Amino acid sequence: MDKMYFVLLLWLLAGLTMSVSGASKKLEKATFAGGCFWCVESDFEKIKGVAKVTSGYTGGMEKNPTYDSVSSGKTGHLEAVQVIFDPSIISYKELLSHFWKMIDPTDSGGQFVDRGERYKTAIFYHNEKQKEQARSSKKELERSGLFKSKIATKIIKAGEFYKAEEYHQNYYKKCPLKYNIYRINSGRDEFLEKSRGDKMKISGTKDDKNFKKPSEKELKTCLTPLQYKVTQEKATEKPFDNQFWNNKKEGIYVDVVSGEPLFASFDKFDSGTGWPSFTKPLEKDNIIEKKDKSLLMERIEVRSKNGDSHLGHKFNDGPQPTGLRYCINSAALRFISKEDLEKEGYGKYKKLFKKD
Numbered sequence: 255m256d257k258m259y260f261v262l263l264l265w266l267l268a269g270l271t272m273s274v275s276g277a278s279k280k281l282e283k284a285t286f287a288g289g290c291f292w293c294v295e296s297d298f299e300k301i302k303g304v305a306k307v308t309s310g311y312t313g314g315m316e317k318n319p320t321y322d323s324v325s326s327g328k329t330g331h332l333e334a335v336q337v338i339f340d341p342s343i344i345s346y347k348e349l350l351s352h353f354w355k356m357i358d359p360t361d362s363g364g365q366f367v368d369r370g371e372r373y374k375t376a377i378f379y380h381n382e383k384q385k386e387q388a389r390s391s392k393k394e395l396e397r398s399g400l401f402k403s404k405i406a407t408k409i410i411k412a413g414e415f416y417k418a419e420e421y422h423q424n425y426y427k428k429c430p431l432k433y434n435i436y437r438i439n440s441g442r443d444e445f446l447e448k449s450r451g452d453k454m455k456i457s458g459t460k461d462d463k464n465f466k467k468p469s470e471k472e473l474k475t476c477l478t479p480l481q482y483k484v485t486q487e488k489a490t491e492k493p494f495d496n497q498f499w500n501n502k503k504e505g506i507y508v509d510v511v512s513g514e515p516l517f518a519s520f521d522k523f524d525s526g527t528g529w530p531s532f533t534k535p536l537e538k539d540n541i542i543e544k545k546d547k548s549l550l551m552e553r554i555e556v557r558s559k560n561g562d563s564h565l566g567h568k569f570n571d572g573p574q575p576t577g578l579r580y581c582i583n584s585a586a587l588r589f590i591s592k593e594d595l596e597k598e599g600y601g602k603y604k605k606l607f608k609k610d
Contacts, residue, residue: 280341281305281338281339281340281341282338282339282340282341282346282380283336283337283338283339283380284336284337284339284346284349284380284384285312285334285335285336285337285377285378285380285412285415286298286334286335286337286353286376286377286378287312287313287332287333287334287335287374287375287376287377287378288334288335288353288356288357288365288375289333289357289364289365289366289368289373289375289442290333290365290368290373290436290440290442291309291310291333291334291335291418291422292309292422292425292426292433292436292437293356293426293437293440293442294334294335294356294357295307295308295309295335295423295424295425295426296425296426296433297352297356298335298337298349298352298356299424301344301349301352302343302344303339303340303341303342303343303344304337304338304339304340304344304349305338305339305340306337306338307335307336307337307338308335308336308338308415308417308418308423309333309334309335309417309418309422309423309425310334310335310336310415310416310417310418311324311329311331311332311333311334311372311415311416311418312331312332312334312378312412312413312414312415312416313330313331313332313334313376313378313410313413314329314330314331314332315329315330316329316330316331317414317416318416319331319416320419321418321419321422324372325372327370327371327372330371331372331416332371332372332373332374332376333372333373333418334376334378334415336415337349346383346384346387347387347391350377350387350388350391351391353377354391354395355446356442356446357375357407358375358445358449359375359395359401359405359406359407360401360403360404360405360406361375361406362374362406365442366440366441366442366445367439367440367441367596367597367598367599367601368440368597369597374406374408375406375407375408376407376408376409376410377392377407377408377409377410378410378411378412378413378415379409379410379411379412380412385409385411388409389409392405392407392409400449401449428475429475429476430468430472430475430476431468431472431473431475431476431477431511432476434468435512435513438513438599439513439598439599439600440599441599467511467512467560467561467562468511470486473485473486473511477510477511478585480585481510481585481586483585484564484583484585484586485510485511485561485563485564485565485585485586486563486564487564488548488555488564490566490583491529491583491584491585492528493527493528493529494528495528496528496529496530496583496584496585497584497585497587497589498530498584498587498589499528499529499530499584500524501519501522501530501589502519503519503589503591504519504520504591504592504607505518505519505589505590505591505592505594505595505607506518506519506536506589506590506595506600506603507519507530507536507582507587507588507589507590508587508588508589508590508600509540509558509560509561509563509565509586509587509588510561510563510585510586510587510588511558511561511562511563512558512560512561512563513561513588514537514540514558514559514560514561515536515537515540515600515603516535516536516537516540516541516558516565516582516587517530517532517535517536517580517582517587518532518536518603518606519592520606520607521533521534521535521536523572523573525572525579525581527581529566529581529582529583529584530581530582530583530584530587531572531579531580531581531582532579532580532582533572533573533575533576533578533579533580534576534578534580535580536603539559540558540559540560541556541557541558541559541565542556542557542558542559542562543555543556543557543568544557546567553567553568553569554567554568554569555567556568556580556582558586563586564583564586565580565582565583565586565587566580566581566582566583566586567580567581568580568581569581592604592607
């Protein structure tokens, strides 16, 4: 019996020691604003020693702001992230170094395609030590000669941090397909690679042959059931009962999976079939044609090059000058209006549309 009590005592002491050891592990907090918090959150979460990253709003006066109120630009809040980190693994100074690599610190009007007050950059310090290190880090960057323009990132005392809606937390994990398309088109990775040679670029760009198609699980998570059936299983949506068959707005149509440009509104016509119809592709190289012998007939299937999405079929009964009709499923497309081309990362196509 005495031996049993002795073993129990040792077990309790061991547990106490482990508890005290765990309690001694103190985490610290850092807050950064670097443009779209989806991107900044995803980059910080990849860093060893970072325990948790939360997307939110800070720097303004309004209490309990929402995404819509911050979007109005009247609250003064910035999109920001709160980083909980283990200083025994990564220092605050090292976090600062990572932060500078995520942003364009010279841009005073926003970040990349995202413009406006809420997308400005800032470092929010929580104590005097962080303040000194942030200032020192900024001076080092200015002296580096990496940028010719003045560093616009502000160093501000941290105030109330408001957690963003749950929809925005870990967005890159919840919906990787939509996140990757946004990230590709934002211009963030292109800028970082070009300006510093940092290898932070994700797989491919919207016109990149190296685009990596998302997994089946990701596609099923981020596409609607109809979008999945059409693009992945070659289904056909109902005529006259789809999103774009009668769309008359000016803009371009991109692949819903990869974001690659496919067709333009000025090549769209009313074919009377009930599906979006085009006389030619906007980017011919983004279209792949294959023989389709299903339904006891031979047709030409049209697929996207990088996304490998089934789009529809090509026929030879279209109007001049091409005489072609690209009959496309709305579910395979995403429409970008001419007003949003710059914002969505397709600015080079703006010149194709006449000014109002």
